[in-house]
Amino acid sequence: MIIGMHAAVGPDVGDPIGALVAEAETARSRGLALWMAQMFDLDALTALAVVGRAVPDVPLGTAVVPTYPRHPAALAAQALTVQAATGNRLTLGIGLSHRIVVEDFFGLSYAKPVRHLREYLEVLLPLLATGRVDYRGEEYRVATFAPVRVAGARPPAVLVAALGTQMLGVAGRMADGTALWMVGPRTIESHIVPTITKAAADAGRPTPRVCVGLPVSVTADPAAARERAARMFSIYNELPSYRAMLDKEGVGGPADVAVVGDEETVAAALRRLGDIGATELNLPVFGTDEERARTLEVLTALAAEQPRGDA
Incomplete structure (x- = not known):
């Protein structure tokens, strides 16, 4: 299991x-990967290209x-540039994001999210693998004139933010796994892993990666945390x-x-x-400065437990 911190x-x-860059240096010194979300400020891929160039050896x-x-x-x-x-x-x-973002912020239709994801992958994955695609779908009609190619770049693994059964099915059949939040x-045990694993197996694909995202804090006061x-x-x-996932878990909220x-x-x-x-x-990692420091020590120790080559 690869241990990663979220920027x-x-x-x-x-x-x-x-x-x-400072967070990437922290991740490198502690044997951690560094993850970043695309929000409404920094462009995540551009930032990771800069940060990864400055700080070697950190999985991104x-x-x-x-x-x-x-x-x-x-x-x-x-992605190939990164x-x-x-x-x-x-x-x-x-990932798809959410209806409120897609429709109200971007002004696009969120009418067929599963179809959108499937077609998106049917265009993206060949472009990453070969640089070429000739595709005719409902949302995308794409034919390359010249290959999408960047010297020295290998296709990255692609994880899909998938929670529901249909989305997990698409992720298992087409992508390398899922990125959860x-x-x-x-x-995870009763729904996510069995659903995506079966979809991958039925498609003759390798066991999918499952990246789990949860907030973490080592603290002397769990109630306050x-x-x-x-x-x-x-x-x-x-x-x-x-x-829907919190309800499936049977809990009141993110806390x-x-x-x-x-x-x-x-x-x-x-x-x-x-x-x-x-x-x-x-x-x-969240909490006070002391709690964050204690948490990073735990993550460092867990990363050190991983077999060589798996962290």
Whole structure:
């Protein structure tokens, strides 16, 4: 299981690229991967290209880049550019985002999200693998005039943010795995892993990667940490796809799936994620400076436990 930390650089940081480089240095020194989300400020792939060029040896990933605002040909070129800049260290996590974002912010239709994802992958994956595609679908009609090619770049692994059964089916049949966020361990074990694994097996594909994203804090005051998590991550109560997973888990909200407690409690909870099928972790570390430092020590120790070549 690969242990990763989630980049936490907000829009108000005066030197966001410098801060990201510092986080990448922290990840490298502790044997961790570095993940970054595409939000409404920094472009994640551009930032990772710069950061990965500055800091060698750190596995990098997006969790995730929304598909709707980026044509798959443009995303393929961008992802291959990151690969060339970083020595092929990128895992490309992509996802649909949410209806409210796609329709109200981007002004696009979210009418057929499963079809959109399938067609998107049917264009993106050949472009990453061969640089060429000739595709005629309902949403995309794409024919390359010249190959999408970047010297020295290998196709990155592609993970899909998939939660529901249909989306997990597409991810298992077509992609390298799934990138999860705010999904608790019972749901991962009973729903996510068996659904995507069966889809991959039925398609004759390798066992899929399952990247689990959950907030984590080593603390002497778990109740206060959960209150903080409830405030920080309250939006995920309102987004239908995440709310459905929280309901499936049988919990009230994000605070209930946050991994909090002392060192032994947190380490045991993270090891359990590996036991139930997580192949890697994407962990936003939250809390006070002291709690963040304690949490990073736990993640460092867990990374050191991994077999050589798997962390």
